[in-house]
Amino acid sequence: MAEMTGTVKPPNGHFFLAGRLFSRVKWWRSPNMRALYFYILVLILTNTANGFDNSMMNGLQTLSYWQEYFDHPRGPTLGLFNCVMSVGALAGLLVLPYMLDYWGRKICLVIGSLFMLLGVGLQSGAINFSMFVGARFILGFGDILVICTAPLLITEIAPAQDRAILVTIAGATYHSGAFIAAWTTYGTLRIKSDWSWRAPSLIQALFTLIMLAVVWWIPESPRYHVSSGQPEKALKTLAYYHADGNEQDEVVQLEYAEITTAIAMEKSSEHSGSYKDFLRTPGNRKRLLIIITFGLFAQWSGNGLVSYYLNLIMDSIGIKDANQQLLINGALTSFNLATNLFFSFFVDKWGRRPIMLFSSAGMMVAFVIWTALSAKYDAHASSALGSGVLGMIFIYYLFYNMKSGLIASYTTEILPYSLRAKGYTIMEFAMYVALFFNQYVNPIALDNIHWRYYIFYCCFLAVEVAVIWYFYPETRYLPLEEITKLFDGEDIVVATNIELGKIDEEGKAVTTAIHIEEAKP
Template sequence: MVQQSVTAKPPKGHFYLAGRVFPRVKWWRKHNMRLLYFYILILIATNTANGFDNSMMNGLQTLSYWQDYFNHPQGPTLGLFNCVMSAGALTGLVILPFMLDHLGRKICLVFGSIFMLIGVALQSGSINFSMFVGARYILGFGDIIVICTAPLLITEIAPAQDRAILVTIAGATYHSGAFIAAWTTYGTLKIKSEWSWRLPSLVQGIFTLTMLAVVWWIPESPRYYVSKNNPDKALEILAHYHAEGDQTDEMVQLEFTEITTAIALEKSGDQSSSFLDFLRTTGNRRRLLIIVTFGLFAQWSGNGLVSYYLNLVMDSIGITDANEQLLINGALTSFNLATNLFFSFFVDKWGRRPIMLISSAGMLIAFVIWTILSARYDTHASSSLGSGVLGMIFIYYLFYNLKSGLIASYTTEILPYSMRAKGYTIMEFAMYIALFFNQYVNPIALDNIHWRYYIFYCCFLVVEVVVIWFFYLETRYVPLEEVTKIFDGHDIANVTNMEMEKIECMGKNMTTATHLETTSA
C-alpha cells in the first residue's frame, strides 16, 4: 500500500483508509456487497416519506375538497396544520439520542416506523380538524426518529469508498418523495370526492411499510457493537459485507482496528457521553457551532416559503389556477430531484466547503432578485414580472440543491461515534425549531407584509455565507475515524498517528503471514 496524505486527492479508482490508498472494490461483482447496497437503498428511501409529506401538504392546499372539508384554513390555522408535525418531531428528538446509544439503530427504525404508520392511518381517516392535527403530531414523532437514524446507520455500515456519496444521496432523496407526492396530488385533483386528499396520505405509508418489512435483515452498526463491548460481532459484520466473509482481509482488519481504536480513545478520555461534551473542548465547540448553524441554514435559507406555501407565493404573482399550481409544484420537485441526485455524486470531487459557499452565495443572489421582482410586481403587476419570479425560484433551488444533501453527510462525518447520535439530534433540533417557525409564521407574514417578508431571508443568507467562510472546515477524502484530527488539533492527532503506525505494522505482519501460509501450502 502507498502511504499518502489524506488531504490530497487519491489516484483515480482508489480511496483512503487509515492513511493508505486502496483500489475501489467493484461492489456489483460481490454478492454480500450487492446485498449491503440494497439495504442501504432501503435506508436511503426513508427520507422519501419525509419529502412526500412536505410536498403533499403543498398539494393538498390546492385541492378544493381538502379546503372545503377543513373550512378553508388560513393564517394561524393553516400554520398549525403544518407546524404540528414539527412539534411532534421536537418531542421525538428529546428521547432519540438515548434510544440510539442504548438500544441501537435498528430498534429505533422499527419504533419510528410504527408511529409513522399510526399517523398515516389517522391522517387518512381524519373526520375533523383535531383528528388531522393529532395524526400529524404522531406522524412527526415517528418520522424524526426514522430520518435521524437512517443516515447514522448508513454512515456506519457503508464501505469507506462510497460512504460520503451514499449518505449525501440519502439527504437528497427527500426530493424523490416530494416528486412522487407532487404528481400524486396532481393526479388526484381529478377525483371528485374526499379521496382526492385521503389517497395521497395513504400512499405516504408505502415507503414506511417497505422499510419495516426489510429492516430485520439490515445489519446493525459495527460501531454500536464495539461500543457495547461486542467487537466479535462488529468484525463479523464488517467481514461479511465488506469482504465476503473474510475476517483476515487487510481492509477489514484496518476498518475494524480504526473503529475499535477510535471508540477506545473516546472512552479513555473520561468522556461522559453527554451533551455537555460539546462545550468542553475547542474542537467540540466548533462542531456544535457547525451542526446548529447547518440545521438553521437548512430551513431559514428561504426554502420554507416554497416547501409548504408555494400556493401562497404563486397567488402573490397572479398564478391562481389550481391545475397550473400543481403543474408548477410537480415541475419544481422534478427539477429538485434531478439536480440533487446529480450533485450528490460530486461531493468528494468538489469538496464540502466550496459546495456550501457557492450554494449559499448563489441562493443570496437569486433571492435578492426574487425579492426585487416581487416588489415590482406588487406595484406594477405584469405576467413578465410573475414569470421572472417563477424563474428565480428555479434558479434559487438550483443553488439550494447543490448543498442540501450535505446536511446528512457533513454533520455525521464531523462527529466522533460517542457524540454522533447526540450531535445529529442537536442539528435536527435546530432544523425543526426553524421549520416550526417557518410553518407557523410564514403564512401569517405572507398574509400581512407580502414580499417585504423576503427581506428577512436575504439578510439571513448574508449571515450564512459569513459563517461558512469563517467556521466550516473541509473534510473530503478523510476516513470517518480520522476526521477528529481536523477538529481536535495536534494532541489527538499524535495519539491517533501512533495508533495508525500500529495498524500499519499489523497490516504488514498480516500480509507476511499470509505469504508464508501460501508458500508452505
C-alpha cells in the same frame, strides 16, 4: 510524500483509509456488497417518505376538497396544520439519542416506522381538525426517529470508498418523495370526493412498509456493536459485507482497528458522551457551532417558503388556478430531484466547503432578484414579472440543491461516535425549530407584509455565507475516524496511529504505536 488532508485527492479508482491508498472494490461483483447496497438503498428511501409528506401538504392546500373539509384555513390555523408535525419531531428528538445509544439503530427504525404508520392511518381517516392535527404530531414523532437514524446507520455500515456519496444521496432523496407527492396530488385533483386528499395520505405509508419489511436483514452498526461490548460482531459484520467474509482482509482490519480504538479512547477519556461534552473542548465547541448553524441553514435559507406555501407565493404573482399550481409544484419537485441526485455524485470531486459556499452565495443572489421582482410585481402586476419570479424560484433551487444532500453526510462525518447520535439530534433540533418557525410564521407574514418578508431571508443568506467561510472545514477523502484531527488536533489523531483493536482489561486503548504510511497525492 504528503500529509493526508481534505484536499489531497486519491488517484482514480482508489480511496484513502488510515493514511494509506487502496483500490476501490467493484461492489457489483461481490454478492455480499450487493446485498449491503440494497439495504442502504432501503435506508435511503426513508427520506423519500419525509419528502413525500412535506410536498403532500403543499399539494393538499391546493385541493378544493381539502380546503372545504377544513373550512379554508389561513394564517395561524394553516400554520398549525403544518407546524404541529415539527412539534412532534421536537418531542421525538428529546428521547432519540438515548434510544440510539442504548438500543442501537435498528430498533429505532422499527419504533419510528410503527409511529409513522399510526400517524398515516389517523391522518387518512381524519374526521375533524383535531384528529388531523393529532395525526400530524404522531407522524412527526415517528418520522424524526426514522430520518435521524437512517443516515447514521448508512454512515456506519457503508464501505469507506462510497460513504460520502451514499449518505449525500440519502439526504438528496427527500426530493424523490416530494416528486412522487407532487404528481400524486396532481392526479388526485381529478377525484371528485374527499379521497382526493385522503388517498395521498395512504400512499405515504408505502415507503414505511418497505422499511419494515426489510429492516430485519439490515446489519446493525459495527460501531454500536463495539460500543456495547460486542467487538466480535463488529468484525464479522465488516468482514461479511466489505470483504465477503474475509476477516483478515487489510481494509477490514484497518476499519475495525480505527473503530475499536476510537471508541475505546472515547470511553477511557474524561468524556462521558453527554451533551455537556460539546462545551468542553475547542474542537467540540466548533462542531456544535457547525451543526446548529447547518440545521438553521437547512430551513432558514428561504426554501421553507416554497416547501410548504408555494400556493401562497403563486397567488401573490397572479397564478391562482389549482391545476396550474399543481403543475408548477410537480415541475419544481422533478427539477429538484434531478439536480439533487446529480450534485450528490460530486461531493468528493468538488469538496464540501466549495459546494456550500457557492450554493449559499448563489441562493443569496437569486433571492435578492426574486425579492426585487416581487416588489415590482406588487406595484405593476405584470405577468412578465410574475414569470420572472417563477424563474428565479427555479434558479434559487438550483443553488440550494447543490448542498442540501450534504446536511446528512457533513453532519455525521464531523462527529465522533460518542457524540454522533446526540450531535445529529442537535442539528435536527435546530432544523426543526427553524422549520416550526417557517411553518407557523411564514403564512402569517406572507398574508400581512407580502414580498417584504423576503428581505429577512436575503439578510440571513449573507450571514450564512460568512459563517461557512470562517468556520466550516473541508473533510473530503478522510475516513470517519480520521476527520477528528480537523477539530481536535494531532494529539487526538493518535487514534489513527495506534495498534488498534487491542483493548486492555479495563477497556482502555493500548497505545502501542505502529507505522502508518502517509498518503500520496
